[in-house]
Amino acid sequence: AQSVTQLGSHVSVSEGALVLLRCNYSSSVPPYLFWYVQYPNQGLQLLLKYTSAATLVKGINGFEAEFKKSETSFHLTKPSAHMSDAAEYFCAVKGGASGTYKYIFGTGTRLKVLA
Amino acid sequence: NAGVTQTPKFRVLKTGQSMTLLCAQDMNHEYMYWYRQDPGMGLRLIHYSVGEGTTAKGEVPDGYNVSRLKKQNFLLGLESAAPSQTSVYFCASSYGSGGETQYFGPGTRLLVL
Numbered sequence: 001a002q003s004v005t006q007l008g009s010h011v012s013v014s015e016g017a018l019v020l021l022r023c024n025y026s027s028s029v030p031p032y033l034f035w036y037v038q039y040p041n042q043g044l045q046l047l048l049k050y051t052s053a054a055t056l057v058k059g060i061n062g063f064e065a066e067f068k069k070s071e072t073s074f075h076l077t078k079p080s081a082h083m084s085d086a087a088e089y090f091c092a093v094k095g096g097a098s099g100t101y102k103y104i105f106g107t108g109t110r111l112k113v114l115a
Numbered sequence: 116n117a118g119v120t121q122t123p124k125f126r127v128l129k130t131g132q133s134m135t136l137l138c139a140q141d142m143n144h145e146y147m148y149w150y151r152q153d154p155g156m157g158l159r160l161i162h163y164s165v166g167e168g169t170t171a172k173g174e175v176p177d178g179y180n181v182s183r184l185k186k187q188n189f190l191l192g193l194e195s196a197a198p199s200q201t202s203v204y205f206c207a208s209s210y211g212s213g214g215e216t217q218y219f220g221p222g223t224r225l226l227v228l
Contacts, residue, residue, distance in 0.1 A: 009155065032213070032214035034216075034217075036219075041222075042221060042222070043119075043205055043219035043220050043221045043222055044158075044205070044207075044217075044219045045219070046216050046217075049214060049216060050214075051213070051214030052214070090157060090158065092217075094214065095213075095214070101146065101163060101165055101171075101212055102160060102163065102173070103148070103160070103217060105150075105157040105158040105159075106157055107155060107156060107157040108155075108157050
């Protein structure tokens, strides 16, 4: 079955430091990939997505992610963390073995930004 | 344009009671989804719909029923609530079956005593 693995359920970075949140997927066919962010007591909102165009995808709030087929990865990065980036981040995959309707979500990574 | 809305925002039930969660979207989306979110488990798909009048089971459908009588509404029912159904429930919708973005509602927090 298709799956998404997010390494690290909690990540802490200092304000101004690089943010790196890891996501690996399992699929025999390149799928669609997404990163969502969830702020406390809110729903999820899209940060960025890969849909087989450019492998380096830029999203909102300065985030970007690179699709690496050989590594089956879609890691999320941001050069300089802000306090407002503290939230939970979810990687999701759609398509491939799971079909074209379902989104499969990872278990999430909670990002803490230290002053 | 309200996007995806969910009713109610919070509810407390006693074991065995029933309730219906309402999701509405005003974006003319074909696909709608119900998820539950539990700590450390991410989002798990309960049921989904690919169009008016259609529904399908997701990953964790037991104990839940759904209906999509109108394109803009997707209802999630709990016939006999159990403490294991204490969770935060999210509804989402998307336009198509490709790399479409899912839009999420604000969530319904349900506590079953």
